Amino acid sequence: MTPSLRALVLGVTSVALVTVMGGGLLVDLRQRVKGAQVRLDEDSQRLAAGTLPLLVDAFVVGDLATAEQILRRVNAGGVWRRVQILEPRGSRVVLDASPAAERASNAPEWFRALLTIKLPVHRHVIKVDPVVYAVLVVEASAAAVERDLWAQARDMLLITVVLLGTLLVVTGTILTRGLRPLRTLAERATRLGRGDLSARMPDTRLAELAPTVAAFNSMAASLEQLLAEVRAKEAANRRLAAIVEQSEEAIFTVALDQRITSWNRGAELLFGWPADAALGRALDTLFAPDAGTRDRQVARLLATRPPERVETTALPVRTPPVPVVVASSPLAGEDGAQIGHIVVVRDITARKRAEQEMQQARERAEEGSRAKSEFLATMSHELLTPMNGILGIAQLLDATPLTAEQRELLDTIERSGEALLQVINDLLEISRIEAGQVQVEARAFELRGVVADSVKPFVLPAQHKKLAVTVAVAPEAPARVVGDPVRLRQVLVNLVGNAVKFTERGEVAVTVETTDHGEDGVDIHARVRDTGIGIPADKLSMIFEVFTQADSSLTRRYGGTGLGLAITARLVALMGGRAWVESELGRGSTFHVTLRLGRA
Amino acid sequence: MAMRRTILVVLLLGALGTVAHAQPPPLAFGVLNQQSPTLTAERWNPILQYVGTAAGVALRLRMGRTVDETDEMMGRGELDFVFTNHNFQSEYERIGFRVIARWGGEPIRSVIVVAADSPVRQLKDLAGKKVAFPSREAFVAYAVPLVALKTAGVTVEEVLAGNQDGALAQLKAQQVQAAAVNSRFLKQYAEREAVTFRQIYLSDPYPDLAVIAHPRVPAATVDAVRKALLGMKSDPAAAALLERVKFTGFEPATDRDYDGVRRIYRQIGQ
Numbered sequence: 061m062t063p064s065l066r067a068l069v070l071g072v073t074s075v076a077l078v079t080v081m082g083g084g085l086l087v088d089l090r091q092r093v094k095g096a097q098v099r100l101d102e103d104s105q106r107l108a109a110g111t112l113p114l115l116v117d118a119f120v121v122g123d124l125a126t127a128e129q130i131l132r133r134v135n136a137g138g139v140w141r142r143v144q145i146l147e148p149r150g151s152r153v154v155l156d157a158s159p160a161a162e163r164a165s166n167a168p169e170w171f172r173a174l175l176t177i178k179l180p181v182h183r184h185v186i187k188v189d190p191v192v193y194a195v196l197v198v199e200a201s202a203a204a205v206e207r208d209l210w211a212q213a214r215d216m217l218l219i220t221v222v223l224l225g226t227l228l229v230v231t232g233t234i235l236t237r238g239l240r241p242l243r244t245l246a247e248r249a250t251r252l253g254r255g256d257l258s259a260r261m262p263d264t265r266l267a268e269l270a271p272t273v274a275a276f277n278s279m280a281a282s283l284e285q286l287l288a289e290v291r292a293k294e295a296a297n298r299r300l301a302a303i304v305e306q307s308e309e310a311i312f313t314v315a316l317d318q319r320i321t322s323w324n325r326g327a328e329l330l331f332g333w334p335a336d337a338a339l340g341r342a343l344d345t346l347f348a349p350d351a352g353t354r355d356r357q358v359a360r361l362l363a364t365r366p367p368e369r370v371e372t373t374a375l376p377v378r379t380p381p382v383p384v385v386v387a388s389s390p391l392a393g394e395d396g397a398q399i400g401h402i403v404v405v406r407d408i409t410a411r412k413r414a415e416q417e418m419q420q421a422r423e424r425a426e427e428g429s430r431a432k433s434e435f436l437a438t439m440s441h442e443l444l445t446p447m448n449g450i451l452g453i454a455q456l457l458d459a460t461p462l463t464a465e466q467r468e469l470l471d472t473i474e475r476s477g478e479a480l481l482q483v484i485n486d487l488l489e490i491s492r493i494e495a496g497q498v499q500v501e502a503r504a505f506e507l508r509g510v511v512a513d514s515v516k517p518f519v520l521p522a523q524h525k526k527l528a529v530t531v532a533v534a535p536e537a538p539a540r541v542v543g544d545p546v547r548l549r550q551v552l553v554n555l556v557g558n559a560v561k562f563t564e565r566g567e568v569a570v571t572v573e574t575t576d577h578g579e580d581g582v583d584i585h586a587r588v589r590d591t592g593i594g595i596p597a598d599k600l601s602m603i604f605e606v607f608t609q610a611d612s613s614l615t616r617r618y619g620g621t622g623l624g625l626a627i628t629a630r631l632v633a634l635m636g637g638r639a640w641v642e643s644e645l646g647r648g649s650t651f652h653v654t655l656r657l658g659r660a
Numbered sequence: 661m662a663m664r665r666t667i668l669v670v671l672l673l674g675a676l677g678t679v680a681h682a683q684p685p686p687l688a689f690g691v692l693n694q695q696s697p698t699l700t701a702e703r704w705n706p707i708l709q710y711v712g713t714a715a716g717v718a719l720r721l722r723m724g725r726t727v728d729e730t731d732e733m734m735g736r737g738e739l740d741f742v743f744t745n746h747n748f749q750s751e752y753e754r755i756g757f758r759v760i761a762r763w764g765g766e767p768i769r770s771v772i773v774v775a776a777d778s779p780v781r782q783l784k785d786l787a788g789k790k791v792a793f794p795s796r797e798a799f800v801a802y803a804v805p806l807v808a809l810k811t812a813g814v815t816v817e818e819v820l821a822g823n824q825d826g827a828l829a830q831l832k833a834q835q836v837q838a839a840a841v842n843s844r845f846l847k848q849y850a851e852r853e854a855v856t857f858r859q860i861y862l863s864d865p866y867p868d869l870a871v872i873a874h875p876r877v878p879a880a881t882v883d884a885v886r887k888a889l890l891g892m893k894s895d896p897a898a899a900a901l902l903e904r905v906k907f908t909g910f911e912p913a914t915d916r917d918y919d920g921v922r923r924i925y926r927q928i929g930q
Contacts, residue, residue: 113698120697121725188701190709191721 066235073231074224081220086174089213093175096205100139101180104200107139108184112196119186119193128154131196141179141201147194157201167210175209177202241269245276257284310374310384310405313391318343318359321400330384330407332377343403348373348381358386362401374405383412429494443484451477486623490606493630500634504660505545507584508533511572514552518560518568527560528567537574538582542658547631551639552586554628555651559590566591566648581658589650595643603641604629628653686718687877690739692746692869693727694794694824694845703905704743710898714888717881726822727797740877741885745799745869748922749930757872760886762913764893767865769843770804773831773857780837783812783861789837791816792827798842801827803924804863805840825849831857844868848906866924867917871910 111134118127124145131143131154143155167175184196241264251259260280261273304311310327314320319342323335331338331346347358361370374384384405393399454474462470492498515531522529552570559568569589576583595603606626632639636656643649691704704721712719722739724730731746733739737755747757772791774780780789786809793802801824809816819836821827824845831839832855841849843862850857871889873882892898893909902909 116701117697117725120701120721121723121729123725126725188698188705191701191705 066232066239069235070228070232074228077224077227081224085213085216085220088216089174089209092209092212093177096209097177097180100177100200100202100205103139104180104182104198107134108182108196108198110134112184112186115186115196116188116193120188124152128152131155138201138204140198141203142197142199144197145194146197157203167206171210171213172202172206175202175206177205238266238269241266241273245272248276248280252280252283257287309407311402312338312405313400313402314343314362315400316398318362318401327405330374330376330382330405332379346374346405347384347386348375358388358403361386362388362403371408374407383408432491434495441488444481444488447477447481447484451481486627489627490623490630493627493634498631498634500547501544502542502658503545504540504542506539507537507541507572507657508539510545510549511552511570511586514549515556515570517553518556522560522568525560525564527563527565529556529560529570530567531570532572534571534573536577537572537584538659540660541582541584542660543655544635547635548655551628551631551653552588554624555588555653558624559588559592559649559651563590563592563648575654579659581656584655584657586653586655587650589648591648594645594647594649595641596645597643600641600643604639684718686712686720687740687881688722688738689719690722690730690734690742690744692742692744693723693725693730693822694842694869696823696825697723697725699825703907706901706905707892707907710892710901711885711888714891714895715881715884717884719885727795731797737874737876740874742872742874743869744872745918745921746797747870747872748918749925751930756875758875758882759870759913759915759918760873760882761871761889761910762917763868763870764908764911765844765868768800768868769865770800770808770840770861770863771843771846771859772805772808772838772840772861773828773846773859774838775831775834776856776858778837778858780860783809783814785860786816786838787814789816790819790835792819792821792830792836792839794823794827794841795820798824799921799924800842800863800866801840801845803928803930804866805861807924807927808861808863828853828855828857864920866920867913870913870918 111130114130114134115127118124118130127145135143135155138157140155141157142153145152145154179200179202181197181199184198185192186194186196241261245261248259248261257280261276264270264273305324307324307326308329310330311324312320312327313322319340320338323333323338327338328334333341343362344359358370358372361368369385369387371383371385373381375381385408387404387406388401390398391400391402451474454470454477457470458467458474489498511531511533515529519529556568556570567590570586571589572584572586574582575585604625606623629639632653632655637654639651639653641649641651689704689708691700693700695703700723701721708719708721719741722733724733727746730744731752734742734744734747735752735755741760742757743763746752747755772783772786780786791805791809793805796802796818816838819827819830821830821839824841827836827839827841828846828849830836832853838860839857840861846857849855871885873885889910890912892902898909
């Protein structure tokens with residue numbers, strides 16, 4: 061049986077109070093008994109002393125009946141329990157209260173037993189000198205004293221019982237109210253235990269219980285939060301497990317002894333082993349050994365720190381070997397210590413096939429391109445030779461007397477021939493570049509001179525179009541640098557020529573700045589800015605492609621092969637630089653070239 | 661303590677038993693109720709012890725609760741010796757008591773006193789007033805003053821107080837206008853109580869009470885007792901006793917000394 065705190069406290073309090081109060085009552089009673097004993101003795105003596113003179117008359121005249129009457133009368137208050145007269149003729153018991161009469165004191169027997177009152181017996185000689193008439197023997201009665209003491213004790217007992225009862229009721233009430241929060245706590249704890257994580261304790265004003273209530277609420281809140289986190293993690297884990305399980309890739313784990321400990325559906329599909337057959341198998345039975353050695357790449361992979369990817373060959377149980385890429389990462393346990401490896405195996409058959417096809421295509425393309433370049437180079441040379449012949453003959457004809465009509469026809473032949481020659485030269489140039497036949501030189505040259513030379517051919521055409529052409533080389537730029545001056549000039553010429561060509565009014569500005577001065581070289585940044593027609597934004601990315609102009613109509617309007625910018629970009633790339641353009645349609649363009657040049 | 665008390669009681673009772681059984685029964689010595697039994701015993705017990713010892717007989721004080729009872733005891737012959745004068749009443753004359761001594765000192769007189777400031781000056785002023793007497797059995801305190809009042813032609817309202825002290829106590833308490841008492845007791849009372857009364861009547865002198873012997877008492881015993889009584893005043897051994905009880909001693913007396921007393925009794929019909 062579970063002991064009740066309330067019953068325990070009330071029981072202990074009751075026993076303690078009853079003991080203390082009972083002890084107090086007993087001590088008090090003892091004191092009262094002592095006092096009563098003294099009073100009893102005194103009362104008896106006093107009464108006897110007062111009675112004796114009354115008795116003497118009666119004894120002198122021999123009137124014992126009167127003496128007895130007097131004794132009975134004075135003892136009306138019951139001071140004496142027994143009165144005896146001893147005289148020469150014999151003793152005479154005048155008064156002897158029976159035990160029953162004594163009990164008429166109405167004090168219960170147990171109470172009388174507690175008192176142990178010694179009843180004083182006094183003897184008084186009745187005499188008139190020198191004659192002794194009698195001896196009066198009186199024994200005091202305890203009845204009155206017992207009655208008084210019982211009345212007092214009863215009152216005190218009553219008060220004590222009322223006090224005790226009140227105290228117990230008050231204590232019981234306080235305990236009941238005080239324990240109510242504990243019962244609530246038990247109920248809330250039960251609810252909490254059954255999964256109702258919202259169970260909380262109401263606030264209490266009891267200082268002794270407030271910390272417990274706060275601790276319970278804090279614990280419940282922590283549990284709720286913890287469980288929410290656990291559920292979230294469980295959900296995440298389930299999702300992750302589902303992802304892993306349903307993944308097309310083979311994902312499994314091995315223990316530190318490289319025995320398989322988990323096996324997903326992707327692994328089943330790849331290796332053909334069902335999970336129950338795969339679990340416990342050694343890792344090296346899944347993959348082919350390296351050619352020439354019996355080592356397993358995958359086993360080596362697991363030992364590598366940090367793990368790397370390795371391509372190898374998986375050995376499915378029923379199907380031919382499959383090229384795979386294997387990745388692994390350490391598998392850590394709860395305590396962070398490594399307990400195995402996570403191994404992910406991906407079938408790369410398709411990728412391998414694609415790579416192979418791509419390699420073949422690239423090889424075919426490279427072969428075609430090389431053949432095309434060789435063809436173009438060959439064909440351009442073959443074209444150039446007769447073109448030079450035609451132009452040479454035309455110049456010879458120009459030196460002969462000709463009619464005006466013939467001269468006009470000859471001019472047409474020369475312009476067309478030169479245009480064709482330009483086209484052929486450009487084709488040759490791009491072909492040589494793509495065929496890898498263009499070598500970049502590295503020799504010292506005057507930077508400012510090359511820049512100025514690049515602009516010179518266009519000064520006159522610009523003047524015809526009333527365009528301002530400005531050139532500015534930063535003062536901190538070194539005078540001499542090491543590079544390929546011919547290709548640099550070719551690049552700048554192409555850019556300035558384009559700018560003058562596509563600008564109807566405004567200006568063309570060439571600026572060269574240096575951005576980095578190192579020990580072994582200097583970075584230069586050349587800008588060619590014009591106020592020409594600009595380039596649409598969607599064309600900017602293809603402006604440097606071969607045979608591309610922003611607008612095909614431009615070729616017809618402005619002439620040119622459309623190969624200039626492609627050649628420029630490739631030359632810049634050959635020199636280790638980069639070319640790009642910023643443009644706003646109708647407002648002009650800025651071409652940028654950055655190069656690394658050596659110090660002279 | 662209890663043991664000691666028990667022994668004391670046993671010894672005391674032993675002594676009483678000795679008195680009761682080892683010796684012949686004491687002779688009864690009656691004393692007229694002039695005072696309370698206790699006061700009477702206080703006076704007479706030492707005297708009787710002395711007299712008994714001197715006479716060689718055991719004497720024990722006997723008296724009734726009242727004068728009448730004592731007189732009845734005397735009349736029934738229960739008393740061997742009596743200190744009284746009631747035997748001179750006619751009803752007791754037949755018994756034949758013998759006078760063997762009388763109370764010493766001045767002769768007694770009847771005295772009627774009033775309060776010191778009382779308007780009563782003479783007996784006739786008491787007509788119809790309350791006058792206290794010890795009892796109708798008293799000689800000088802009733803018979804003598806009653807005769808005087810009758811002679812004066814005065815009738816009073818009699819208030820019987822039981823004894824001499826009682827009559828004077830009534831006067832002191834102003835319950836009565838006058839009290840008739842024995843002159844000897846008046847003097848003792850006035851001294852004891854420190855009170856002053858005014859005397860309006862004083863009778864002729866009468867011999868004080870007599871000690872009489874019952875005729876059955878042997879003559880030798882009577883003589884022995886008489887000798888002891890009369891020898892007290894000259895016995896140094898009794899001096900202290902007499903001083904304590906304020907008594908001068910007994911005097912010789914004869915039956916004829918009380919003829920005046922008989923006469924008074926006869927005048928009032930006793």
